[in-house]
Amino acid sequence: MIDSLRTWLRPLALWGAALACSVAAAAPGPADSVPAAPAATVPAGMESRVLACTTCHGKEGRATAEGYFPRIAGKPAGYLHNQLLNFRDGRRSYPQMGYLIEHLTDDYLREMAVHFAALDLPYPPPPAPQGTPAQLEQGRALVQQGDAARKIPACVQCHGTTMTGVAPSIPGLLGLPRDYLNSQLGAWKTGQRKAQSPDCMADVARQLTPEDVSAVSAWLAAQPVPGNGKPVASLPAAMPARCGGVAEGGRP
Numbered sequence: 001m002i003d004s005l006r007t008w009l010r011p012l013a014l015w016g017a018a019l020a021c022s023v024a025a026a027a028p029g030p031a032d033s034v035p036a037a038p039a040a041t042v043p044a045g046m047e048s049r050v051l052a053c054t055t056c057h058g059k060e061g062r063a064t065a066e067g068y069f070p071r072i073a074g075k076p077a078g079y080l081h082n083q084l085l086n087f088r089d090g091r092r093s094y095p096q097m098g099y100l101i102e103h104l105t106d107d108y109l110r111e112m113a114v115h116f117a118a119l120d121l122p123y124p125p126p127p128a129p130q131g132t133p134a135q136l137e138q139g140r141a142l143v144q145q146g147d148a149a150r151k152i153p154a155c156v157q158c159h160g161t162t163m164t165g166v167a168p169s170i171p172g173l174l175g176l177p178r179d180y181l182n183s184q185l186g187a188w189k190t191g192q193r194k195a196q197s198p199d200c201m202a203d204v205a206r207q208l209t210p211e212d213v214s215a216v217s218a219w220l221a222a223q224p225v226p227g228n229g230k231p232v233a234s235l236p237a238a239m240p241a242r243c244g245g246v247a248e249g250g251r252p
Contacts, residue, residue: 046115052100053112061116063177070180076231077110077117078168082196082245084109091194123175123225130178131218139219142212143173152207153240155216158200163223165231169246172229178221185213196244203241 050061053072058064061073072080086092088101088109101109129136141147143163146154155173159165165172173181187193188205195201208216239246 046111050112050115053116056096060119060121062121063175068177068179068183070176071123072116073119073121074229075117075171076165076167076169077113078245079165079171080113080116081110082169084113086195091196093192120228120230123229126175126222126224129218129222131215131222135215136219136222138212139215139217142208142216143219150207152204152212155220157237158235158239158243160232160235162226162232163220164225164227164229166235167231167233170231172225172231173220174223175225175229176221178217181217181220182213185217189213198242198244200239200241200243 054061056064056069057072058069061071063069063071083092084101084104085106087094087097088104090098131139142152143155146152146157156163159170159173163172163174184193185205185208188199188202189208191202193202205213
């Protein structure tokens with residue numbers, strides 16, 4: 001299946017690489033550097049340039065009903081840019097993504113991130129809760145309060161009290177499929193997913209039990225998305241830990 005998909009995507013990948021040659025490449029910084037905030041201007045013609053993205057992530061990046069590929073529309077531009085860099089540079093591993101963007105420059109990836117971040121599209125209502133009342137309460141407690149005894153910070157301390165993320169680099173955790181949340185927490189826990197150093201999410205995920213992961217993902221996936229999912233401008237307090245790719249304290 002992957003071979004056939006690679007064959008189908010290869011022309012798009014080569015087309016994107018050719019277009020990228022016309023974009024001035026930004027000099028890559030060290031792995032733990034914080035990229036500059038993307039420019040606010042969305043380049044013309046991006047709809048055709050991101051057709052390969054919407055094949056998996058759904059029309060306009062809204063996600064699909066399959067339950068795995070996440071929504072990328074409206075996510076903070078800095079977060080999307082960081083993830084594209086992580087896929088291109090091997091910190092995240094998904095063959096189809098790596099194949100498509102392996103030849104694209106920092107600036108070209110930044111333009112893609114700004115395009116999707118600028119989309120203001122409504123979220124669908126959440127699915128019915130997938131968990132017992134006790135499991136959902138366990139997830140809610142971890143998300144909103146954490147577990148100090150196990151050195152697990154509350155999710156809201158980094159992702160915002162509304163859980164819609166923080167501009168420019170912290171994603172929201174609502175409006176995502178439970179399967180996707182499970183897979184990403186598991187990937188961080190096992191070291192299959194990495195971020196720029198220091199990798200705070202890997203540190204948190206390693207403290208979670210499988211039951212924790214299941215409870216957190218069940219609660220998050222069942223929550224409605226407030227404010228059309230728009231990230232807040234800043235956190236009310238400094239983040240509990242330093243995270244690579246995020247401005248000091250989580251504030252711009």
